[in-house]
Amino acid sequence: ALTGHGASLDDIRRRLHATDAAGRLLVGADVAIAVWQATPGEGWLAMVFGNPFILPLTRFAYDRFADLLYAWNRRKGRW
Template sequence: MRSRLVVWYNTKCPVCDGGINWQRNRLVRAARAGAIEFRDINLEPAALARFGAGIEDVRRRLHAVDAEGRLFVGADCAIEAWLRTPGDAWLGRLTGLPIARQIARFVYDRFADVLYAWNRRKGHW
């Protein structure tokens, strides 16, 4: 069993909020069991200060912290969430393989950059 994961995201981004809500609906059992918790960085902007991450970092890429205090950012955060999601653990294991992880990080980071720029233009803060 994997440790509890707290995922920080930007609820003011319509794409991020929609994605997390979709994932949360898939995670009802995991969330009830306390495996994953989703938190809005806009309500607690200094929550990740101990890692040197601020609100703009989370607005750019998902961040998560597990019960051991490890920080996961971007694609690594998504992989950790999938590993804790019933029915999606296979996706986390597959995407977590060394070459797949590198590809996932590259794709995630490019998408995140485009989404962040779009959110800034649209004023989703």
């Protein structure tokens, strides 16, 4: 479903991918923030981690965690 956005299977395994209501592709921490915004009681997480000052750090931390998780899954032979 995401190949129309240029996302390969390996890309999807490395980072969360989703599309928003307008059809725009969201990747990584931006997906988590969008989910928090849409989940009752979790909007505060979106406000904290998605604010313009913290967002670069949020994306950096997410990307490092995703890299570690991807490497762990590869090492375990899951893909």
